Amino acid sequence: MRRTLVVLGAAALVMASTSMAFAQGPGGPGGPGGRQGGMMGGRMGMMGGGLGLLRIPEVQQELKMTQPQIAKLDGAQQALQESMRELMQGAGGFQQMSQEEREKLMAKGEELQDKAVAGILDQTQLKRYKELSLQRQGAMALMRPSVAKELGITEEQRQKMQQIQQDQMAQMRQMFQRGQGGGFQQMTPEERQQRMQQLREAQEKAQAAMLNVLNAQQKAKWAQMTGKPFKFPEMGFGAGRRGGNRPGGAGGPGGQPPL
Numbered sequence: 001m002r003r004t005l006v007v008l009g010a011a012a013l014v015m016a017s018t019s020m021a022f023a024q025g026p027g028g029p030g031g032p033g034g035r036q037g038g039m040m041g042g043r044m045g046m047m048g049g050g051l052g053l054l055r056i057p058e059v060q061q062e063l064k065m066t067q068p069q070i071a072k073l074d075g076a077q078q079a080l081q082e083s084m085r086e087l088m089q090g091a092g093g094f095q096q097m098s099q100e101e102r103e104k105l106m107a108k109g110e111e112l113q114d115k116a117v118a119g120i121l122d123q124t125q126l127k128r129y130k131e132l133s134l135q136r137q138g139a140m141a142l143m144r145p146s147v148a149k150e151l152g153i154t155e156e157q158r159q160k161m162q163q164i165q166q167d168q169m170a171q172m173r174q175m176f177q178r179g180q181g182g183g184f185q186q187m188t189p190e191e192r193q194q195r196m197q198q199l200r201e202a203q204e205k206a207q208a209a210m211l212n213v214l215n216a217q218q219k220a221k222w223a224q225m226t227g228k229p230f231k232f233p234e235m236g237f238g239a240g241r242r243g244g245n246r247p248g249g250a251g252g253p254g255g256q257p258p259l
Contacts (some may be wrong), residue, residue, distance in 0.1 A: 049133030050113040051077050054120065058233050059132060063125045072120050080116045084109065107145055131227030138203075139210035140165070142222075150225070151218045161210045168206040172199055 051073055053059055060070060091097070091105050121129055134141050141147050142161055153161075175198055187195065214222065 049117075049129075049136065051080060051116055053129070053133055053136060054117065056233065058231075062132065062230060063121065063128055065121070065125065069120050076116045076120060080112060083112050087112065103145055110144070110146065128227065131225070132230055134226045135230055136232060139207040142210055142214075147225075151214070151221055153214075153218070157213050160213050164206055164209045164213075168202055171202055175199065175202075 054063075054065070054070075054073060087105070087108055091101075097105065117129060118126060134147070137144075139161075142151065142153060143158070143165065148158060175195055211219065211222075
């Protein structure tokens, strides 16, 4: 179980979304309360949006955030974590949920994230934030119910994308299992760097495959939704664990080109 968590945690650094990992539930045991609520909040951030995105200095500059706005991040994060815990406690055991129940819970989590962000940004900033959030998630955002609805993604398309994600997750697990001792923590720095590069390449391949599922009209709409391309900073292994106003939560490679 611990090995699975290490694999998924490292993979989050190069994934624009961890929606498949989220849909499958945590890799380790945990009650319906505090721990799962924290994991849910973390995964929502790793999807590329939320308060974690607002902690990245380059994003703060792009959004022209003021110091009073930046100062609100820590308090908003604490309040969000508490709301996530309450949400998980009310939902019961995540692993026992049906896929439909998990998607509904995920949608509620997104609403909490959006509400937290909206409490900090003005309308102009919020519009650009939504574009940056989609860019950060990349094609993995297509699996989000709200995005799929706006693009008019069919059930057949959704199933194709889901299969691409499943194949990618299986490939990533195999990559880490081939390391010395079978775990990421046992690898040398050189081996870790090599694995992360392999993961980035696998992610890019999966992103391209998912975008190819869209038709021409959907691709045009997606380009409109993501807005002007933004270059995100590279984030190494272990980034996002610090508090304050440092980057945190938003995983993924340094920028996701819309198409």
